[in-house]
Amino acid sequence: MSAVLRRSGDSVFRILGPIEIEGPAGPVWVTPGRQQVVLALLLMEANQVVSTDQIVDTLWNQLPPDTARTQVQICVSRLRKKLADAGVDLPIVTRMPGYQLLLGGNTLDSHVFAGKLAEAGVLVKEGRAAEAASLLRSAVALWRGPCLSGLPNPALRARALRLDEDLLTATEDYLELELELGRHHQIVGEVTRLVHEHPMRERLRAVLMLALHRAGRPGEALEAFRTGRHLLVEELGLEPGERLRLLESAILAGDTIGGRAEPGPPAPPPAPSFERPRQLPADTADFIGNEALIRTAEAVLVGGDRRAVGVVVVIGRPGSGKTTVAAHIGHRVADRFPDGQLYCDLRGTREEPTAAADVLGRFLLALGIPGTVIPMGLDERVEMYRTLMAERRTLVVLDDASAESQVIPLLPGSNTCAVLVTSRSRLTGVPGARQVEVEVFDAAQSLDLLGRVIGAERVAREPEAAAALVRTVGGLPLALRIIAARLAARPHWSLASMVHRLASERHRLDELAHGEMTIRASLSLTHNGMDRRSRTLFGLLGLAEGPELPGWVAGAVLDDDSRYPSDLLEPLVDVQMLDVTTVERTGEFRYRYQDIVRLFALEKLNAEVSPDMRRRAVERLLGGWLALAEQAHRAxxxxxxxxxxxxxxxxxxxxxxxxxxxxxxxxxxxxxxxxxxxxxxxxxxxxxxxxxxxxxxxxxxxxxxxxxxxxxxxxxxxxxxxxxxxxxxxxxxxxxxxxxxxxxxxxxxxxxxxxxxxxxxxxxxxxxxxxxxxxxxxxxxxxxxxxxxxxxxxxxxxxxxxxxxxxxxxxxxxxxxxxxxxxxxxxxxxxxxxxxxxxxxxxxxxxxxxxxPHALRRIGQVQVRAGKHQDALVTFTRVLGMVRESRDVIGEGHLLRNLGEVNARLGQDREAKAYFELALAARERIMDLVGAAAIRVDLAPVLARLGDSNRASELVLHAVQIFGDRGMERERVAAEEALTVLTAGR
Missing domain, CATH: 1.25.40.10 (Tetratricopeptide repeat domain)
Structure with a gap:
């Protein structure tokens, strides 16, 4: 079901034409001038943060007054009140560095328009042209004039022009689709009007020419070309583009032109290349580390004269920043490994470390091998993994390894690859590994980091207190970052007061000399400074066992149904008790504890929260995952x-x-x-x-x-x-x-x-x-x-x-x-x-x-059995496009083979050969040796008919060997019989 403009809180919003808001009681009038401009800008960027600077530039261009930012605040405040008084549910929230208008559902006409375009694109790919054309017409019908017409603001007009261009493109799309559907008579009048309104758009003119030609009016089609050529030459000094010139030639030659407004079938999509995973964790913007250590690691990883895979093991105690260092090194050398970077947390410090076979399964999937092809045993997975990596330049990062047995099976066999490992132990049993140890920060590094977080001027004002603070936290990066974040959040605190607080805590906690005790003291200090709700959330969030968590988890563990549960997490992020990252696909924030922080959270939780409350929180957490997974299945x-x-x-x-x-x-x-x-x-x-x-x-x-x-x-x-x-x-x-x-x-x-x-x-x-x-x-x-x-x-x-x-x-x-x-x-x-x-x-x-696609492929197979080979060819070609669109590599292999078979039945051996070879390459790319062997047997007689009997025999011999090695006796016998036929035919 396509999206329709609907009310949210009895309100709808329109920018595709004059700006309009319809509230519960009818149209809402917004004061012309700045309020309308700000509202229009926020609606154009709905759900995105619009900076105050951007609003200032839009309102005043290059000459803003000194009070511009204050005037923006006043304008937004009045706009909020205006909308609230009219009963319009349109939250405008303050989000650094500006404002964010939060709009859900299909309440804004431009969002509905974009949704219809996307859905129409899917319908086109599925071959449902009539539905796509109808959907595009309904999308265009949402427009009531030029976008934001009536607002003479130059900056807004420039933004609106992008949407106006989308309108014309969508119009051209449905007109071309309707041409495919044979509706040339019905659209001639409409296209004539559009060409008159937009005489320089060559695509529209091409649609008009083709519609006239197919309507039996070739003279008028040629006249449309000549008119367009005259305009282009007179106005721009340019000749018409290739599309128009080809159409003119085809019309003059009396050719029958079908389909879209450009002659000739589109080229088939290229077969996808192998996967290049990019799995490195994010680098740290204010990274501080031992440059000599980093250069040593880089030399091992990218050195050009090594004969074996380069392996670096980064070792260090808890909280020393091993993972941060490894991620930084990985990003520094990433461009030397163009075939990708693989990453896995081996969970060596957890109760159940990740098994090497499981890691290999993940890596093989990331490298493009379908799960159905991945072997069960560890040895077979190692063999497949090393075969795939043999000719690639890939970096493998293995975080938190517990023992050599986790790492050794994950080492590629090729010197074109490199491996970066982090561990708390010295993995001396890893062949050829260079051990580099991450030490705690020295005084200079610690002061540098402190200055970057809280400001160098603040450190300079209290040099003795800063030095004492660095000594107190022991130079551990994690502990230092937590204390620095606490100070940054409280600019009125002196460094001396923080030293005093740490000293007081030391009397009540374990010795703060080194290791985990230092971190526990720092975490306790930060934890005690949080409000009660944040402390409860801090503990309950530790119950979630996933690696990185979405913001809704906070609402689940607290049973809080607010619209933005991630806001509950911000106090924890502010004091660095919780790390935040961004999902590149969606821009969504994700949250995670460092391992030691999570252990501390659970320690506090068990002491402060009842077992019944903890159990109910886990039940809601699981209920959240279940509800969303259920929604995904339904979709x-x-x-x-x-x-x-x-x-x-x-x-x-x-x-x-x-x-x-x-x-x-x-x-x-x-x-x-x-x-x-x-x-x-x-x-x-x-x-x-x-x-x-x-x-x-x-x-x-x-x-x-x-x-x-x-x-x-x-x-x-x-x-x-x-x-x-x-x-x-x-x-x-x-x-x-x-x-x-x-x-x-x-x-x-x-x-x-x-x-x-x-x-x-x-x-x-x-x-x-x-x-x-x-x-x-x-x-x-x-x-x-x-x-x-x-x-x-x-x-x-x-x-x-x-x-x-x-x-x-x-x-x-x-x-x-x-x-x-x-x-x-x-x-x-x-x-x-x-x-x-x-x-x-x-x-x-x-x-x-x-x-x-599965049902359509079956229809193609039925058509083959019924002798309707041309129909089958059309069906298989259509389904091939569908499986390629969904990146179904197994389905692609099946369809390419089907196309080879039907072309062979039609006696089109050259086309059959091309499809069989593509199918063979698809199978070999995912290392499906049995599937590849079956295609070799299919390809062999085609090659023989084309005169390449030697290669045909070689292919079948290879298949016989594969079937024999795997005990597939029936397939082996059939392949040997095919070989006998080939030999007899020479």
Missing amino acids: IYGGDYAVLHGTALRWLPPSTYVQQVAADPLEWLDGEQANLCAAISQAADAGFDEACWDLAVTAATLFESHGYLDDWEKTHEKALQATRAAGNARGTAAVLSSLGTLHINRGQITRAHEALTTALATFQELDDPRGLALCRRDLGLLARWAGDDDEALVLYADAMRDLDRAKDLVGRGIVLTHQTDILCRRGRTDEATAQLLEAIMIFEGAGYRNGI
Whole structure:
């Protein structure tokens, strides 16, 4: 459903034309002049911070009065009052360095316009031109004149021109789409008017020429060209562009021109290159460190004469800044590693350090290998990882390693790569590693850092107190930063008073001589200075076990439903008890504790907060993750389809977070992968079995779509332990059913059958229709693989009856798609096509876009079996564009192979060869050796017909070897038979 302009608090806002506000009681009149200009600027930049300087420049251009900033404050204050008096819900909040107008939902016409354009782009890519054209027309209809017309402000007008240009582009887009749909007669009049209004826009003139030509009026089409050429030459001294000249030539030649207003089909999109991950943590702007140490590390990492991989181990005690130093070094040398930087926190100081096999799984995914292709064993993963890294220049950063056994499997084999490790231990067993030790700051470095944070003048005023303060905190960077931040937040405090406070604390805490004791004293001092609510939040936030947390978590642990829960965290950020980073994709703030600070938070929490309060906070935290994951699944599938849910508490975060999930649910799931896995594990450990299994099976949407099979297995094994320990029969069955799907993805037939049949028995006892349907759907697939089509059809029929009982439309569409493979093999192609069309209608109606490419590909396969090869060619080409758009590399390989097959059937061997070779490259890129071997067998006869018999034989020999090595006897025999045919044909 496309966005429509709707009321929020009975108010709507319009800038696409004269500026208008409609409040609960009707139109709201805003005083012309500065108030209108400020309001227009804030609406143009809705939800973004607009600096006071920017407002001043907009109001006064280059000559602002001395009181400009004060006048801006007065103007904003009056604007707030004006809107509030009219009952308009439009918060204008103060955000350094200016103001932010907070606007949610589809309440601003320019936001609705942009949303419609984006949705139309998706429809175009899906081949739904008529819907896209209609949507674009509705977007253009939102305009009531030029953007911000009636406001003669030059700075605003320059901004408005960008939107006016978007209007013309959208108009041209829908006109070209309607040309594709054969509506040339209907649009001629409209395009003629637009060309008259915008005579220099060549794209509009091209649409007019093509519409006239296709309407049987070639003379008028050529006249439109000549008129445009005359204008361009007379006004600008330029000849028409290539598009217009080609159209003129085609019309003169009497060619039939179809499609858009430029002749010739678009070039196919290039195959994607290999992934270049950029995973380094952020660098520190005010970094201070040992330059000699950094240069030593750089020399090892980028040295040109080494024969093996360069390895540097950065060691140091807690709080010494090892991670900060490693991140800084990584950024300094990043340009020497153009193929990317991999990063992983090995959690060596945690109770369960990250296993090397898990790290390799993450790295292989980041390097572009789909989860279904990643091998299970550590040795096989090491082999694949080192093969991928052999010809790349990549930096690997391994943070917080506990032992050599964590690091050694993660070392690339090539001297083109380098590895940077941090650890509290001397990892002398890592081959060829250079150990560099991060010392605490000396007096000069400490004073330098202190001066950068609180100001060099302040340090200079109290040199003795500054030196005493540095000695007191022991030179530990973390402790020094906390104290400096405290002083920076309180400019009226003297450095001597801070020294006195630290001295007083030392009498009540452990010795402040070195190590963790220094940090605990500093943290205690800061903690005691916070208000009660912030201290409670500080402790409760430590319950969250994810690596980096979104702001809504603060609201969940406090059970605070305010619109901006991240504001609750700002006091903790101000005193550096909490670190803040920014997510590059969304600009959203994320928060995290340093490990020692989190331990301190939990220590304080256990002493100050009751176990019952802590348990309720964890339940709300898990409920927040569950509610958002559920929203993501709904956005992907169009509702609660093809998934089981339980009765655990849901805690819904503010609407801004829900909107972020709905905007791109798979991207949100991917960004929260580590947090979701941590939440599932925490739910199991805390005894929340219902939340645990529900969150695990809901997160399987992410695990399956992105190939995170290791996370799928680990989270589900954890959930299985929790449900079995709690005697939760339905939860156990739900997890087993999802594990069955996982085993199918891995080709583990026996394990899949065992898990699914066990789950099926429980669902039969519970008479749970959705659970029964999910199990029978997957058991039907196993029956197909076993060659028992009759049993599969029985299971599919039962599954659809169960789905109808559960009112699960999308689940029904999925089963319809599955069973058409059997119908097609039995020659029932008309029936198969009808079922696939029904499935597509279901998917489109529900909004489950991921199912459409699968069903369309099946239609292409049905068309091949029915001998409709040209139709199949069109279908496969369309689906190829869809899977490339979604970066589905496995689907791309399938479609390229399908296109090779259908071109070969059509006798178009050169085209078949090109597609098979692209398919082969796609399979080799993700190291799917078996899939690549199958394509080699397909490619060989095409090469033989083109006269390259030697290469054909080589390809099949390679495939025979791959199939033999993996014990795939049936495939090996078929490949040997193909080789015999090739040899006999020479």
